[in-house]
Amino acid sequence: MKAVIAIAHNTFRESIRDRLLYAILFFGLLLMLATIILGSISLEQDVKVIKDLGLAGIFIINFLIILSVGTNLVSKEIDRKSIYTVLTKPIERSTFIIGKFFGLAATLFVTTAIMSTVFVAVLLVKHAGLSPLIFASLVFTYIELLFLVAIALMFSSFTAPVASALYTLAFFLIGHSMTSLTRFGEQAGPFVRGTITAGTHLLPNLEKFNIKNQVVYEVALSGPQVLWTVVYAATYITVLIIIATNILKRQEF
Amino acid sequence: MVRRATVWFVALVIFAASVVAQVNINNLNTARAVKRTAGINTYNEPFVLPEKVLANGVVGFRNLTADYYWLSLIQYFGAGDPFGEYRQLPHLLNAITALDPKFAYPYTFGLLILPDQGFVDEAIALGEKGLVEVPHSWEIPYYLGYVQYRYKKDLVKAGEAFERSAQSPEAPAAAKILAGINFARAGQRETAIAIWKVAAESSENEYTRERAKEYLEHYAIIDFYEEQARAYKTRYGRFPNTLEELKTGGLIRDFPPDPVNIELKIDPKTGSVSEVLD
Amino acid sequence: MxxxxxxxxxxxxxxxxxxxxxxxxxxxxxxxxxxxxxxxxxxxxxxxxxxxxxxxxxxxxxxxxxxxxxxxxxxxxxxxVGFMSENPYFYSYLTAQEFMLFSASLLNLSSIIAHERTASLLNMVGLSGAADQQIRTFSKGMNQRLGFAQALLGDxxxxxxxxxxxxxxxxxxxxxxxxxxxxxxxxxxxxxxxxxxxxxxxxxxxxxxxxxxxxxxxxxxxxxxxxxxxxxxxxxxxxxxxx
The missing domain is CATH 3.40.50.300 (P-loop containing nucleotide triphosphate hydrolases)
Known part of the structure; x- marks a missing residue:
C-alpha cells in the first residue's frame, strides 16, 4: 500500500511539474473564457453554448493530457530506464501499474477541478443557475477520464507512446459509437448482428458516461443509472488494470 | 547592465516596427477588399455534412457540433449571399436539430426565417419535428401556425397549431387570443398583426421580439401606403397604378425602409396594398 | 564460507x-x-x-x-539486494532528495530512517549540495552518484x-x-x-x-x-x- 501511494505520488508530482501540462491547461482555461464570447453571439442561447462547450472542453483538455502524459506512463519509464530502479525494489509489478493509475488519476482530478471552477464561475457570472446535474456531469466526465487512463495505461505497458495514443483514441471513438454500431447491427444479418451485439457488450461503452445532454436540458439522473454506471466503470477499469499488470509481468527490459 | 538595456531597447524598436508592418499589411488588404465584390467564386457557404454522417460521426460531441452549426448559421444568415437565397439554411437547421433535437430555439428561428427565403415546406417540416421534440414549447406551434396561415393559407392547420400553442402551460395569456380567432372571417392583415403583437410582447427571445417588431413595422408601412393612396385619389381622382406613383405624384418623398424586405404592390382599383407573394 | x-x-x-x-x-x-x-x-x-x-x-x-x-x-x-543500472537515469522533475525518499518508500523504510539514510548517502556520494536540485539538471557523473546512493538505500x-x-x-x-x-x-x-x-x-x-x-x-x-x-x-x- 505504501509503495502504491509512493508511486502514485511520484507520478502525480512528475506530471504536475511537466510544462506540457501547463500549456494544455492554459488552453483549457482560455477555452472556458472563450465560451463567454461564443455564447454572446448565439442569439441568447449562451447558457446552452456555455454548458455544451464548457463540459466538452473540460473533457477534451483532460483527454489531451491522457493522450500526451498517460500514454507515456509506462513506456517513458522503460525508455529512460527509470523503471529499473522501481522494479528491482521489493514490490510487485502490479503495484507499479496501480500506482501509475492513481497518480495520473490524481493529476486529472486537479486539472478537472481547476477547469470546473472556472466553468462554474462563468456560469455564475452569466446567472445560468447551477443545477446538481452539472456537478453530476463533471463527476461522470471524471469517471470517463479514469476509464481512458486505464486504457492508455494498458497500451502504454507494451507499445510506444504514439501507438498507444492512437489506440486510446481509437477506443475512445469506438466507445462513443456504440449507438451507431447497434443501429448498424439491426440492419445486418444474424451473424453480423450477433457479432456486433457481443462487441457492444464487451468493448468499453463510453456513452454511458456522457450525460452532457441531460445536463443542458435538466433531465434528472436516476439512482440506478448512477449506481450501474459507477459499477460499470469500477469493474471495467479493474479488468484493464489486471490486463496491464499481466502484460507488464511478462515484460523484460 | 547598460548593454542589456540596449538590447532590450533595440528589441522593442524592432517589435514596434513589426507592429507597423502588420498594420500596413492589414491596410493594404482592406484597400484591396473594397475593390473586390463578393462573387460566387470567392464566397464561402457553410458546409454541412450529410445528416447520416453527423448522426454517426461526431462521437460524444453531438451538442458541441450542434452549437458549432448554430454559431455558423448566425454568421451565415444576414452576411449577404450571392446566390440570392440562403440556400444552406434548411440543411443547417436540419443538422442542428438532428444533432441536438432538444435545442428549442432553432425550430422557432427556422419558422421565422425560412419562409421568407422560399423554404415554406422546409419550415413546416422543421416546426412539426419541433412539436415532437420540444412538446412544452408554446412558440414553436405558434409560429408554425403563422406559417400555415400566412404562407400556406391552410386555415385549419393554422387553427390547430394556435390551439396547441394556447394549451401549452408556458403560453402567455395573449397567445390564447389567437386560438379564438376565426381565421376565415378575420382580415388577413389584422390577424398577422395580432400574431406579431403577441410575439413582440411575449417571446422569451430578444431576436424573436425584434423580428416581430419588424413585421409590425412592415404592416404599419402598408397602412401608411394605403393612407397615402387615398390622399392620391383625392388629389388626382384615381388610385395610383404603382407605388412609384406615390412618389412621382409628390405624396411621399422617399419610401420608408421596410425591415422585412418583402415586395409590395398596389391594386389600382381599390387602392389596397398587399405583399407580392399573396 | x-x-x-x-x-x-x-x-x-x-x-x-x-x-x-x-x-x-x-x-x-x-x-x-x-x-x-x-x-x-x-x-x-x-x-x-x-x-x-x-x-x-x-x-x-x-x-x-x-x-x-x-x-x-x-x-x-x-x-x-541493491542495484545500480548502467547509465542510470531517473525522474527528471524530482530533486535528488525526493528521488531518494521515493526509493525509500518502495523499500518500505520508515520516514525517520529514510531521511537519515538519504542525508548520509547523499553526503557519502558527494551530492549533499545538490539534494534540492532537479535531476534533469544533473551531469552524467551526478546521475551515476545518485544511482549508487539509491542502490545502498535499503542497506x-x-x-x-x-x-x-x-x-x-x-x-x-x-x-x-x-x-x-x-x-x-x-x-x-x-x-x-x-x-x-x-x-x-x-x-x-x-x-x-x-x-x-x-x-x-x-x-x-x-x-x-x-x-x-x-x-x-x-x-x-x-x-x-x-x-
Missing part, C-alpha cells in the same frame, strides 16, 4: 522472427559472501543481460539464480553495479573505488560489471570472464593471474584467443 550468489546453468535466448539468438549460454558461477566480484567481458558479451536476470528485469530461459540460498526473484530477496547485503565506473572523470573514479572498498569493509558482497580492467584488478577479490555468452574463466584474481601478468594482458590473451 557462505555463498552470496549462486548461478547454475543459466541461459538466455531471445526469439524473434529470424529464429533464436543466445545471449547467455549455460553460465555457472558463485560468489562468496563479503567478496568483491568483477564480471568482465567485451561489449555485447552478455554481462548486462546476466545482471538483469539476477535482479529480475529479465527472465532466464533456463537455469537458476539463488541469492543467499533463495530464488532471486522473490520480494524478500530483493529487499536484501543491502549484496550490491549489483552495472558499469559503475563508466563515464566518470578520474576524480569520480577514485571516489567510487573508495566507496566500493568501504562497502567491502562493512562486509557487503559486491558484484559489478566492467570493462575497465585496471580498476577491476585494483578492487576485486575474484573475477569471471564472459565472452559471447559463455563463462571463459572464473575464480580468485590471485589464482587466475598467478602473479605473473597484469589483468589486461591476461584478458587479451584469453578473450583474444577465442576470437
Amino acid at each position: 557462505q555463498i552470496a550468489l549462486s548461478i547454475r546453468n543459466l541461459s538466455k535466448e531471445y526469439t524473434n522472427f529470424g529464429g533464436s539468438h543466445r545471449v547467455v549460454s549455460n553460465l555457472t558461477l558463485s560468489v562468496p559472501r563479503g567478496e568483491v566480484f568483477g564480471f568482465l567481458g567485451p561489449n555485447g558479451a552478455g554481462k548486462t543481460t546476466t545482471i538483469k536476470m539476477i535482479v529480475g528485469l529479465a527472465f532466464p530461459t533456463r537455469g537458476t539464480i539463488e541469492i543467499f540460498g533463495e530464488p532471486s526473484n522473490t520480494r524478500t530477496v530483493r529487499a536484501r 543491502p547485503e549484496i550490491v549489483f553495479l552495472d558499469e559503475p565506473l563508466d563515464g566518470l572523470d578520474p576524480l569520480g573514479r577514485v571516489d567510487f573505488k573508495r566507496m566500493i572498498q568501504a562497502l567491502k569493509k562493512e562486509g557487503k558482497t559486491i558484484f559489478f560489471n566492467s570493462h575497465i580492467l585496471s580498476d577491476v584488478q585494483e578492487l576485486c577479490d575474484s573475477i569471471g570472464i564472459i565472452h559471447k555468452g559463455k563463462l571463459v574463466e572464473s575464480g580468485p584474481l590471485t589464482r587466475i593471474l598467478k602473479g605473473r601478468e597484469s589483468l589486461e594482458e591476461h584478458f587479451i590473451r584469453v578473450v583474444g584467443a577465442k576470437k
Whole structure:
C-alpha cells in the first residue's frame, strides 16, 4: 500500500511539474473564457453554448493530457530506464501499474477541478443557475477520464507512446459509437448482428458516461443509472488494470 | 547592465516596427477588399455534412457540433449571399436539430426565417419535428401556425397549431387570443398583426421580439401606403397604378425602409396594398 | 564460507522472427559472501543481460539464480539486494532528495530512517549540495552518484553495479573505488560489471570472464593471474584467443 501511494505520488508530482501540462491547461482555461464570447453571439442561447462547450472542453483538455502524459506512463519509464530502479525494489509489478493509475488519476482530478471552477464561475457570472446535474456531469466526465487512463495505461505497458495514443483514441471513438454500431447491427444479418451485439457488450461503452445532454436540458439522473454506471466503470477499469499488470509481468527490459 | 538595456531597447524598436508592418499589411488588404465584390467564386457557404454522417460521426460531441452549426448559421444568415437565397439554411437547421433535437430555439428561428427565403415546406417540416421534440414549447406551434396561415393559407392547420400553442402551460395569456380567432372571417392583415403583437410582447427571445417588431413595422408601412393612396385619389381622382406613383405624384418623398424586405404592390382599383407573394 | 550468489546453468535466448539468438549460454558461477566480484567481458558479451536476470528485469530461459540460498526473484530477496543500472537515469522533475525518499518508500523504510539514510548517502556520494536540485539538471557523473546512493538505500547485503565506473572523470573514479572498498569493509558482497580492467584488478577479490555468452574463466584474481601478468594482458590473451 505504501509503495502504491509512493508511486502514485511520484507520478502525480512528475506530471504536475511537466510544462506540457501547463500549456494544455492554459488552453483549457482560455477555452472556458472563450465560451463567454461564443455564447454572446448565439442569439441568447449562451447558457446552452456555455454548458455544451464548457463540459466538452473540460473533457477534451483532460483527454489531451491522457493522450500526451498517460500514454507515456509506462513506456517513458522503460525508455529512460527509470523503471529499473522501481522494479528491482521489493514490490510487485502490479503495484507499479496501480500506482501509475492513481497518480495520473490524481493529476486529472486537479486539472478537472481547476477547469470546473472556472466553468462554474462563468456560469455564475452569466446567472445560468447551477443545477446538481452539472456537478453530476463533471463527476461522470471524471469517471470517463479514469476509464481512458486505464486504457492508455494498458497500451502504454507494451507499445510506444504514439501507438498507444492512437489506440486510446481509437477506443475512445469506438466507445462513443456504440449507438451507431447497434443501429448498424439491426440492419445486418444474424451473424453480423450477433457479432456486433457481443462487441457492444464487451468493448468499453463510453456513452454511458456522457450525460452532457441531460445536463443542458435538466433531465434528472436516476439512482440506478448512477449506481450501474459507477459499477460499470469500477469493474471495467479493474479488468484493464489486471490486463496491464499481466502484460507488464511478462515484460523484460 | 547598460548593454542589456540596449538590447532590450533595440528589441522593442524592432517589435514596434513589426507592429507597423502588420498594420500596413492589414491596410493594404482592406484597400484591396473594397475593390473586390463578393462573387460566387470567392464566397464561402457553410458546409454541412450529410445528416447520416453527423448522426454517426461526431462521437460524444453531438451538442458541441450542434452549437458549432448554430454559431455558423448566425454568421451565415444576414452576411449577404450571392446566390440570392440562403440556400444552406434548411440543411443547417436540419443538422442542428438532428444533432441536438432538444435545442428549442432553432425550430422557432427556422419558422421565422425560412419562409421568407422560399423554404415554406422546409419550415413546416422543421416546426412539426419541433412539436415532437420540444412538446412544452408554446412558440414553436405558434409560429408554425403563422406559417400555415400566412404562407400556406391552410386555415385549419393554422387553427390547430394556435390551439396547441394556447394549451401549452408556458403560453402567455395573449397567445390564447389567437386560438379564438376565426381565421376565415378575420382580415388577413389584422390577424398577422395580432400574431406579431403577441410575439413582440411575449417571446422569451430578444431576436424573436425584434423580428416581430419588424413585421409590425412592415404592416404599419402598408397602412401608411394605403393612407397615402387615398390622399392620391383625392388629389388626382384615381388610385395610383404603382407605388412609384406615390412618389412621382409628390405624396411621399422617399419610401420608408421596410425591415422585412418583402415586395409590395398596389391594386389600382381599390387602392389596397398587399405583399407580392399573396 | 557462505555463498552470496549462486548461478547454475543459466541461459538466455531471445526469439524473434529470424529464429533464436543466445545471449547467455549455460553460465555457472558463485560468489562468496563479503567478496568483491568483477564480471568482465567485451561489449555485447552478455554481462548486462546476466545482471538483469539476477535482479529480475529479465527472465532466464533456463537455469537458476539463488541469492543467499533463495530464488532471486522473490520480494524478500530483493529487499536484501541493491542495484545500480548502467547509465542510470531517473525522474527528471524530482530533486535528488525526493528521488531518494521515493526509493525509500518502495523499500518500505520508515520516514525517520529514510531521511537519515538519504542525508548520509547523499553526503557519502558527494551530492549533499545538490539534494534540492532537479535531476534533469544533473551531469552524467551526478546521475551515476545518485544511482549508487539509491542502490545502498535499503542497506543491502549484496550490491549489483552495472558499469559503475563508466563515464566518470578520474576524480569520480577514485571516489567510487573508495566507496566500493568501504562497502567491502562493512562486509557487503559486491558484484559489478566492467570493462575497465585496471580498476577491476585494483578492487576485486575474484573475477569471471564472459565472452559471447559463455563463462571463459572464473575464480580468485590471485589464482587466475598467478602473479605473473597484469589483468589486461591476461584478458587479451584469453578473450583474444577465442576470437
